[in-house]
Amino acid sequence: MTFALLIEALGITPNAAEHGFAMDSMLEMLHWFMLVLFVGWGSFYFYTLWRFQKRKNPKASYVGATSHLPTKLEGGVLVLEVVLLLSFAAPIWANRIAEFPTGPDVIHIRAVGEQFLWNFHYPGPDGKFGRANIKFVNTGNSLGLDPTDPDGQDDITTRNSMHIPVNKPCIVDVSSKDVIHNFCIPNMRSAQDAIPGTVIPLWFVPIKTGTYDIVCAQLCGNGHSSMRAELVVDTEADYKKWFDGVSALTHPKVADAATSTSDSVVATK
Ligand SMILES: [Cu+2]
Numbered sequence: 001m002t003f004a005l006l007i008e009a010l011g012i013t014p015n016a017a018e019h020g021f022a023m024d025s026m027l028e029m030l031h032w033f034m035l036v037l038f039v040g041w042g043s044f045y046f047y048t049l050w051r052f053q054k055r056k057n058p059k060a061s062y063v064g065a066t067s068h069l070p071t072k073l074e075g076g077v078l079v080l081e082v083v084l085l086l087s088f089a090a091p092i093w094a095n096r097i098a099e100f101p102t103g104p105d106v107i108h109i110r111a112v113g114e115q116f117l118w119n120f121h122y123p124g125p126d127g128k129f130g131r132a133n134i135k136f137v138n139t140g141n142s143l144g145l146d147p148t149d150p151d152g153q154d155d156i157t158t159r160n161s162m163h164i165p166v167n168k169p170c171i172v173d174v175s176s177k178d179v180i181h182n183f184c185i186p187n188m189r190s191a192q193d194a195i196p197g198t199v200i201p202l203w204f205v206p207i208k209t210g211t212y213d214i215v216c217a218q219l220c221g222n223g224h225s226s227m228r229a230e231l232v233v234d235t236e237a238d239y240k241k242w243f244d245g246v247s248a249l250t251h252p253k254v255a256d257a258a259t260s261t262s263d264s265v266v267a268t269k
Helices: 005-009 020-051 069-098 236-250 252-268
Strands: 107-114 117-122 156-159 161-165 170-176 181-185 190-194 200-204 210-216 228-234
Touching (some): 005 020, 020 069, 107 161, 107 190, 117 161, 117 228, 156 161, 156 236, 161 236, 170 181, 190 200, 228 236
Parallel strands (some): 107 170, 161 228
Antiparallel strands (some): 107 117, 117 156, 170 200, 181 190, 181 210
16 A cells, blocks of 8 residues: 555655565655645745844844744644654565565576666576576677577576566565666666676565666666666566576577476476
């Protein structure tokens, strides 16, 4: 259940992630709080312009305001901000960084930014990422996958297109090949700086099928604004179809072997 009246009116992208409801509720509260502060302080400003105008106060007062109300109000604001931080922001953040999903259902992907596109790297059916090294990078191997690594033989890579199944936790290991980018999926209420030389994971659970924007949210050069990729959240069946299709295109033999293995498994049952 989301309470997102104001932020929706202001044009926030619709939420499509499980944890997004908590974030949206917090954002909504913050916006109402800021609206109250804006109206409050704005009114106070105009009141002081009127109250202390020169015509009414020909002689400057050396005492000034003596009311303690502003101090009390500031104290109230401080308390509210501490409550927001400790009761809402900190728990959401703790959930984001300390409760990474585990288990066979988790979809694990690497996202590697480069000027000005996003590379995606999926472990193949074996579930293991192949090694990557900068020395193997060439036009046909933009992620520098080690061609001798057996774990990498069935891996698949895509450019500017990431597919995941709906309702399954997804971990994305974010990194960069050149400068600092930011891997941002507004609909998934997720963003992470992509920093060369480091791998930082983020996770989310998509709850709605559809196609969403993945954008670079860190000014990274002339083509920054065109650094967009698509995230397609598929049904389980569509995701499998997509994955098998790309897998068959990339590794015809591996795909054949996988099919014949699963056939033989079916046959022996
Ligand atoms: Cu970028």
